[in-house]
Amino acid sequence: MRTYAIGDIHGHLDLLHIAHARIKADRAACGDADAPIVHLGDLVDRGPDSRGVLAHLRQGIDAGENWVVLKGNHDRMFALFLDDPAAQDDGLRTVYSYLHPAIGGAATLASYGVANPADRPVAQVHIDGVAAVPAPDRAFLRSRPTWYRRGEVVYVHAGIRPGxxxxxxAETDLVWIRAPFLEFTDDHGFLVVHGHTALDAAVHYGNRVNIDSSAAYGGPLTAIVVEGRQTWILTDAGRVPLTPEAPENAAP
Known part of the structure; x- marks a missing residue:
């Protein structure tokens, strides 16, 4: 049972194309053109082309690609901002808002042609954002599932609440959780593949695999292939094993 997964994209359409190309090559080598590709959420924010990422994913699904696209906390924040600019996501600390520089929402709105989203009154930015973001993109963001299970593996954006x-x-846990999930070392009854907590490179912890390799901050976008509970990182040169015993092999 082969499944592919891609970490947090954050508006980097160029990196997404590279990840898809690596998966296409692995599919060809395996003779398995139908294995699903799971995108772990955080499609938007911080990077330069969130609009292009959403369009690419929507068009691929519409064309019949076997793609699963999960919801991340940034995807939920973007949709919430478009619904109500004063609303606060349950997982976001009150010192932040969607347009705070640490969140990266201004880059997403700019990709839709909204002028100077970080430097104008929020109310006007919201009006322009609602006018600029197509209804299909908003519907796509709202309708994303929060987890996906295939065989012995659960795919989710941030993680799960143990037990x-x-x-x-709860959805807020699935898209936001760190503690206690990151500290939990027992088996969940399945392997958890997730992103959300940015690392320099993907790491296999035994009971979970984190593949957020910091594309949002200039790092690569990791794509992996999972067979049973075995995982490999996909590179231009092929597969690189990713095991709990050898985390140094986790470099994309």
Missing amino acids: IAMEEQ
């Missing part, structure tokens, strides 16, 4: 059945997990 809670997947069907009972």
Whole structure:
């Protein structure tokens, strides 16, 4: 049971094309053109072309690609801002807003042609954003699933709350959680593949695999292939094993 996964994209359409090309090459080598590709969320913010990322993913799904696109906290914040600029995401500290430089929402709005989103009154930026972002993009963001299970693996943006059945997990945990998920070392009953917590390179911790390799901050975008619970990073030269015993092999 082969599944591909791609970490946090954050508006980097160029890196997404590279990840898809590596997956295409691996599919060809395996003779498996239908294995699903799971995108772990955080499609938008910080990078230069969030609009292009959403368009590419929507068009691929519409064309019949076997792509699963999950919701990340940044995707939820973007949709929430468009609905109500005064609303505060449950997982976001009150010292931040969607247009705070640390969040990167201004870059997303700029990709839709909104002028100077970081330097004008929020109310006007919101009006322009609503006018600029197509309804299909907003619907796509709102309708993203928060997790996906295939075989022995659960794919999710941020992680899960240990000890809670997947069907009972809260969305805010699935898109925002760090502690206690990151500190939990026991087996969950399945392998968890996630992003959200940025690292220099993907790491396999035994019970979970974090593939957010900091594309938002100038790092690469990691794509992996999972077979059973075995994982490999995809590179231009092919597969590189990613194991708990050898985390140094985690460089994309």
